[in-house]
Amino acid sequence: MISNKKATFIYLYLVFFLKTFKNKYHEVVLMPEMLIVKAKVKEACGDMSVAADFVEILNERVNELVQKALWRAKENSRRTVMGKDV
Template identity: 50%
Template sequence: MADFIVKSAVKNRLDDQNVAADFYEALDEEVAELLEDATQRAEDNDRKTVQARDL
C-alpha cells in the first residue's frame, strides 16, 4: 500500500494530541478510499481530470 500521508505533518496538525500508531494506517486507508471515489466520480462524468468537486 502506498503512503498517502506524512506522519510528521499529521502529528504537527494535531498539536498536543497523542497519536496511536494504528491511526496512521487507518488514515491512509481513508485517504486511499477518498481518492478512489473521486477518481470514479471524474470517470463517471467523462473526465480524466479529478477536481475538487469530486471529493
C-alpha cells in the first residue's frame, strides 16, 4: 500500500514529467490547445448537428498540422512558418 505522501509525490512527479515531455517535433506536449472555435464550426455546418467528438478530433488534426509545419520550418532553418510547411 502506498502512503498518502508517496502518492502525492508520484502524482506531482508525473504532472511535472507530462508538462516537460517533448514530442518528436521538440514542442512541449501536455494536451492539445483548443485552436478551433466550436461556435464557428457549428455555424459553418448550418442546419447539421455537430457531435462533440467532431470538434475535438478536428482540433487534434489542426494541432498536428501546426506541429508538423513548425518542425518543417525548423528543419529548413527558418523561424517563420509558411504556407508551404503545411
